[in-house]
Amino acid sequence: MTKFHPAPEQLSEFAQGALASVESLMISAHCDMCARCQQVVAQQTVLQAEHALMDTQDDPATKTHDFQDDSKLDSMLESITQLPRATPSKTSRSGSRKIIELDGRVFTIPRTLRKYVPFMGNWSSLVGKLWQAPVDVGVSGVANFIYIGQGGSIPEHTHRGTEYTLVINGEFSDGLNHYRKGDFIKMNESDIHAPYSDDISGCLIFSILDQPLHFTAGIARLLNPFSHLFFRY
Amino acid sequence: MLVGIPLEQSNSVIKPKDCASEMSEYIVAVAEERCKRSFARVFSYFAPRLRSYALKQMGNEALAMELVQDTMSNVWQKAHLFNSEKGSPSTWIFTIARNIRFDMLRKLQNRKEDVCSDDLWPVLCEQTADANETSLDEQITLEQIGFMFESLPVKQKAVIEAIYIDGKSQQEVADELSIPLGTVKSRTRLALQRLKGMLNDHD
Numbered sequence A: 001m002t003k004f005h006p007a008p009e010q011l012s013e014f015a016q017g018a019l020a021s022v023e024s025l026m027i028s029a030h031c032d033m034c035a036r037c038q039q040v041v042a043q044q045t046v047l048q049a050e051h052a053l054m055d056t057q058d059d060p061a062t063k064t065h066d067f068q069d070d071s072k073l074d075s076m077l078e079s080i081t082q083l084p085r086a087t088p089s090k091t092s093r094s095g096s097r098k099i100i101e102l103d104g105r106v107f108t109i110p111r112t113l114r115k116y117v118p119f120m121g122n123w124s125s126l127v128g129k130l131w132q133a134p135v136d137v138g139v140s141g142v143a144n145f146i147y148i149g150q151g152g153s154i155p156e157h158t159h160r161g162t163e164y165t166l167v168i169n170g171e172f173s174d175g176l177n178h179y180r181k182g183d184f185i186k187m188n189e190s191d192i193h194a195p196y197s198d199d200i201s202g203c204l205i206f207s208i209l210d211q212p213l214h215f216t217a218g219i220a221r222l223l224n225p226f227s228h229l230f231f232r233y
Numbered sequence B: 001m002l003v004g005i006p007l008e009q010s011n012s013v014i015k016p017k018d019c020a021s022e023m024s025e026y027i028v029a030v031a032e033e034r035c036k037r038s039f040a041r042v043f044s045y046f047a048p049r050l051r052s053y054a055l056k057q058m059g060n061e062a063l064a065m066e067l068v069q070d071t072m073s074n075v076w077q078k079a080h081l082f083n084s085e086k087g088s089p090s091t092w093i094f095t096i097a098r099n100i101r102f103d104m105l106r107k108l109q110n111r112k113e114d115v116c117s118d119d120l121w122p123v124l125c126e127q128t129a130d131a132n133e134t135s136l137d138e139q140i141t142l143e144q145i146g147f148m149f150e151s152l153p154v155k156q157k158a159v160i161e162a163i164y165i166d167g168k169s170q171q172e173v174a175d176e177l178s179i180p181l182g183t184v185k186s187r188t189r190l191a192l193q194r195l196k197g198m199l200n201d202h203d
């Protein structure tokens, strides 16, 4: 059972489309795996819609009758009804993949992340039964699939900026908590942890470090002895 | 002004609940008959409301009108994707506007490679229209069906592989194999039935 969810305000802001790209992406991927949060987002969306479109009776913006606006809307209506019916688009999901493989293991990837699987680099083996594959998600930040084999661990580290982690498969602990499939973890500079996995089939996580742009790789390398393993540019 | 299509006053007093079923019917009429009169009703109700939402969000008249136009164009062109069982017209139209706004803000910041709203909220994907077909898929794990998959007839296997492993849409598979969409759908259904049968036997 998923135990770690985004905060209620995060889900509400996600439904409004008000969150930054990286955070939206991770919450969306969490919701793919979490029926509870999916439901919260659906309810929030209904509320937001009512708030945005239905509670406008007393709003001066809709009340004020501006003839110029009316004529703008009239001509807009006319131009829209000249448009042809949309042809089904074929472009949207081509190239997405549902599964990734490592060492004969097959993992099903949540819907939101499937689009990025083709942009995944090769797995590289690191210390301590760790595997890592970088993913180009096109946003500022560093994204990786990380696999922790049974008995594997990641050296203790802090974070530069905010790190979002989603458990795709298996379980791991970090000295603070125990995380399972679907769990959503947001860590920032004040958090220190040392993840390890005792799961017999290991643990696959997806992580994005939402690094402020002014942190260069070079500085990060000097500051964080651990980072050279994970952050390659 | 559009000849023959009376524009109604937007602030007519309709209660939200009555309004939802009334607006649903208009949207269905747009989907089925391309009824301009019905669309004009939907437009005159929602466009001013969208405009006030858009003004608050974008803080700029020109951008706000662009958001209204893009949203209502989608309602006109993709009315067939509206499903009244899944939600009210206002929720559907709001999600379209929210998605367009999300993408507009990123385009304004010149971030072309950024996350796009369709990936987060697939409101207008043809895929979501028949999402119920994938419910079986959620119950069966790939590991479970691995060997059963091998026993499928070659043609069914090709379709299942393309859809469930490569993540292609049924339309894409139809195009690639040069077969009608209906054939892809029936092969998918037959294959899933067969897999389901094997799973039941297996238990």
Ligand SMILES: [Zn+2]
Binding pocket: A002, A004, A005, A006, A030, A034, A036, A037, A038
């Ligand atoms: Zn959740």
